[in-house]
Amino acid sequence: MKKDIILAGVGGQGILSIAACIGLAAVSAGMNLKQAEVHGMSQRGGDVQSHLRISDDEIHSDLIPQGKADIIISVEPMESLRYLPMLSKDGWIITNTAPFVNIPNYPPIEGIIEEIEKVPNHVAIDADKIAKEIKAVKSANMVILGAASKHIGISYEQLQEGVRMLFGRKGEDVVNANLRALEEGRKFAI
């Protein structure tokens, strides 16, 4: 088993939490992992991405080769498209449809959704809305992870365990909110 995942979003949207959940789950499942992050200047409201690679075999490069990613998981719709050159021909896009508008020239959202729908394998979900509905506004990222859960190659139970490990020190309420978000995302994508 080997999965190459691009995580995308805007600085501060919580893509590193998604990476950490998958990472914790993968490591407790005894898999190898490499995960490259972006720190520093680009974190200030800029586009951020993380290359997450999990495999039963040895992983060499910290970066996924262009055109070889199995999945793009994006917390922001336009950002999901920025990494299309990374996606393999039969790869999946799992993305939020709620735009994060912090630039004056953000394009019309309809055109962005249209482009997402052109990718044969896609899941587009309004994670912000769902997170609000289940009173877990800060967990839109976990809704997206839930929507991606069946494509990651890690069992759902292991992902839940990853959420518990990641948020455990923040208390039971935070853990449960994130587990609910994960579940809603999963249900949406089924």
Next chain:
Amino acid sequence: MQRLLLLGDEAIAQAAIDAGISGIYAYPGTPSTEITEYVQNSKEAKAKGIRSSWSTNEKTAMEAALGMSYAGKRAMVCMKHVGLNVAADPFVNSAITGANGGLIIVAADDRFMHSSQNEQDSRALAKFALMPVLEPSNQQEAYDMVYYGFELSEKYRIPVMLRITTRLAHSRAGVTRREQRNQNEMRLPTNLRQFVLLPSIARKQYKSLLENQTPFETESENSGYNKYIDGKNKKLGIITTGIAYNYLMENYPNGTLEYPLLKITQYPVPRKLVEKLYEECEEILVLEEGSPMVEELLRGLLDKGKKVYGRLDGTVPRDGELNPVIVAKALGLKTEEGLKIPGNVVGRPPSLCAGCPHIDSVVALNEALSKYAKGNVFSDIGCYTLAALPPYESINSCVDMGASITMAKGAADAGLKPAVAVIGDSTFTHSGITGLLDAVNDKSNITVVILDNATTGMTGGQQSSAYGHIEEICKGLGVEEEHIIVMNPVKSKSEENMEIIKRELEYDGVSVLIPRRECIQTLSRKSKEKRAGK
């Protein structure tokens, strides 16, 4: 042994704790910051009494680490590549004094300038200083090399550079820990003149550094970190340095590489191994995550030997970082293009955060300067450098830490009026103080704006050495008290702030304005922690 999931930076930090350092010294700088932060947050490090607070700049960090080494204890000092320029004086001379307790200098190079002003290769400075270098290719090697680096350092009494690059620093992987070593007892150098670089002593010490180059190279050949991996197809021999190895192997999974390979991760360059590859193969490809340093050596001045491919002939781009596709193309392998980015996707450059105090400061400054021609504002390294971009377009320079004040002074000397320097609080104490003294001594006609957000913001909100000291420092340097003015950069005060700036721009002499309001990021982090505490 325990296995942890660690960033390259964190692997180095954990190894330093485990290998028995007594102190770590650093000024924050991407991609090196997380090394020191990890030690600061480590309970083990605390229990072991390892000192780890931030230094004022890389030079003070380097010197303090050298002092700890003088006292016989192990020390690590960390910086980004351009930070090594700041520390260059003690760095180069430390190779001549040598070490006493083990001393490792971590230089984290930001190839492609993800968050930097240039992409210089720290191996060049180590070579300049005649210092051994370790350049790990993965997180585990980074961990192991800290142990080895301290052994090497104490065996030859030489500081050792550990050179990493962004993709290793900021990528996570599994790392297995080793048995922990105790810290050294205090033990001064047996020769109390070892660190006295008077010419007569320095000449002797320098000779012994030169003599040590041979054993350093022998170490490079025998340590096991430089690996010669034979292959059947001798048409091409490949040399990789550092993480370039990973990008090569990504293209040849499961032992499919048929060319002989020399994986270099330790310097001086192991000449015997290079010679073996050169003799056995028809042509050579050099893959370096950095400048073409090994490649230049191999080609020589006249490049009349065997055909060499690399960054210098365009087989690999001359600038930027490597990736698996660049390496595949260099080897003539098939690559995937992927889908195109749709035309409606627009750039999302980094920007100042909503509510950032710098926004109020630069807006007031823009307004105050509106009656003058453009081009009067010199700035520095920090979040506020983003004010160069629309919509503010407030600043006209960003060169190196502290250069805003001295460049404004030089331009004022040339007759530019007004000449404004915009610098952050942490950058001011890093390298701005001496420049301000120059300006005071010369009665230069400059207006210095010290944006005090009470933190080192760009690197994630580390303790600023300037905290609580700025006015006193300025007074002490001789800036007149009535021209040291603290401002509150909020919207409701914008008119008042603009008037203050206007007035000080008119003043003939040095004035210092200090817009003071806490960074919105550290403020919200603190209030979150407070709430969690309740």
